[in-house]
Amino acid sequence: MVAIMSDDTPEKSIISRPMYGRLSAGNSTHHLFVADAEGAQAILDMQVPNASEFYSRAHIIYIPRDSGNRYLSSLQALNAKQFYTGPSIATALQRLQQTLSTAHMGLQLYLAGTEGLIGQAMQVAMNAGMDYAVIQTEHRGSRARRVQCVHCKGITEDVTTQPVTCSHCGLLLLVRDHYSRRIAAFQGVCINAEDPSYVPEKQEIFK
Amino acid sequence: MSAGTGKLDVLVTDIKPINTLVKRFQFERADGRPLPNFSGGAHVVVEMKDDDRMRLNPYSLMSSPLDTSHYAISVRRDDQGRGGSLFMHNQVAVGDRLVISYPVNLFALDLRASKHLMLAGGIGITPFMAQMAQLAANGSNFELHYSCRSRSLASYAQEISAHYDHRIHLYYDDEGQQIDISTLLSGQALGTQVYVCGPRGMIDAVCSQATAAGWPDQAIHFEEFITPPTGKPFKVRLARSDKTITVGEHQSLLEAIEAAGIDAPYLCRGGACGQCETDVLSCDGSMLHNDHWLTEDQHASEKKIMPCVSRFEGELLELDR
């Protein structure tokens, strides 16, 4: 990950919390983008010196989610060699996995959009043999988190509240900043294990 | 000595000329027990007592990590060098006792690799000999590209070709053959790690072409032992020990510190590992940095020196040692 703190990364956090940078055109002959929703704008904002040549060797995988058609025509105008839009992160990840299985060293991977998308795409890339440190990321849009319940191991998607109820086992979880790239999720730990009568109100903080 | 490693007493049990420049030395433990296990890419530091002078030179282990009944190293004769290789070639005989360090690995394999792509130049073949033996034993995927001056100087080329067959690719300078680095790098699947050991020019070429092709630094591994360069004698003040020493023309600063009876840390003795990093208290003159550990800024700051390979010209250098 690029170690530049972007505007929307909380200033005071812990080292395992992912930090996101700004996409910048890498040195290579092959470029692969995966983005969701507002992540499209990160691609569009990226400065590319020789854009037509650059995008003639680029592959863009895009999931509009609730942004609808807003970015589609701008992304299409980049004239990428391959441009794919998918209905969900899950469908896009399958395509990513297949693309990486035949890719070569030197490939530049760019991930932009929600933390959930960035985390899950990075997980697929790491399983394909890429080192996370060379994957460029830029966070745009929702700050909703993927949270793994440390107790039952179930993952709750799109978490916006603190605390959150585990969608699998029902425990009330404190969402920590501690993050696992391998699981692509933040850690959730029972918030009232020491005093079950303590039931704090849920607050929308990951918006 | 605070070398960070233990010492081993060994006997020289075999010396074999490989060609006109290279000799292979085999060591067994003096007490007859097996030698310590090691990983491919490890080196040992051989202590050479040449009259009243002590040289400590690092050599990659080239024998199989699966057979610790003996260790083997190869020494290329350097007639212009400081004399370490000449000592090994001319003065060491079968039956001699030597002291070597425990193995230290500063050129380790990344065992996550889906494939290990190895590029060797000349005597840089030695760490790969051990690594290939280790990888072949568990069926790992590797490929070696080995560049030599000529067939007659291609140490171990026939042996490894016979052993590893199509995984070995040989290139002879005098027959106009060259490794096509950029083509080689362009076709490697994700998960490949590249390793290079050989002359400086070859290491630079592989690293720069890999970087230009988008390879991450994490997947590029190289090892180069710099021989401590010779130079004009110079004076050094060792503040903590309250001693002033003179570093001879064919001596490294580290060797001079050790000769004064001062315990100084080291591991690679080749400017790579960072272990001997020493604070400079004052510098009236110019430092001749030869390491690839300190950053350019640190070199310019004149606050740090790597005494294993770097020297000094001027009035007086004062170190925190």
Place this chain on the structure above:
Amino acid sequence: MSIQFKQETFRDDFTFSNSPEQIQRFPFPFDKDSFMYSVNLEPHADGRKDSAYEASFDVDEHYVSEMHDRALVLDEDPLRCQSLPHMTLAGWDVLELIMTEKSRDYPDLFTLERKGNQCHWINRPLEIDQHFTFGDETTLPHGPMEYITRQAQGDFCLLDQRNDNLWMDAGIVTTQADWSLDFDIGMNFFEWHAPVPLAHEMGIFQRALKFLLNIQQGRPARRLNWTLTINPRLDTSPENYHKWGIDKATVAPENVGDKVHLRVELQTFWRLPRSNALLFPIRCYLIKMSELVTVPKWGRRTHRVLRDIPPELADYKGFASYRDTLVAWLSQYDDGEKTSPGVWPE
């Protein structure tokens, strides 16, 4: 050395206790009357006789029962033992190291016979007699790391060394102080320490990492870490926190001496020769406060340390809620006398 192995539990009825001899050999962590983080690494060598440091891998009276507790944890939750695929060679390194050291340090308890790769391992306390082929996983009931660490007290982490960092790429963790191997596996040195307060700002981890990266074969190092635990519970995992967290609420002035345990981790670090990985055993020792104060120096000093510790550390170590109760109880064992330097009983 002949050890009387105890039959005891670390859960449910909690029958664990330390014999008077075991109290004397407890690895007491405080060398002065106050505590702050430091890079307290030292060579793990020349162990003092009859101390927890005497052997490379200490075996004590709790061995058999602790191994039984580990088996229970693994039956409940197999994710407590994991190894990323590239760590198998390091697993064989671990097996070889522990078998070699234990059979040398405790010849009456453990025997390793070896001809080439054909090995015969005997573990008398656990009644194990195993023939296997070194390097061939099919000849053991578990992978090599799991096999041998089901027979060794303490948690074990296997750290891969690459790119000037250490990576938590394998381990067996059933006696941990509230961290999850399943969550942290694959992280680097700074990441898995991320939740620790203060130490990052102090540069502790940068210095510690530099030291650990340079640990060489045959030159192991060690350090101590500590926390407090309610009841002699080995498995204080985050996985089960919702089950044991409530224990803290049970601390009261009349039971604090028996409920609260000082939990000391003897951490050691070993360069593994075949894989170049680093083995990081975390051996947990428990002692009741009522046992600890039988050594007058330890009673005085523990009172002063816990009384004066910064609140964020008390919070991180999880005893902020009962600190006052504990300190009040300990104060009756602190007569204000001076304590001698160092960790040993007077």
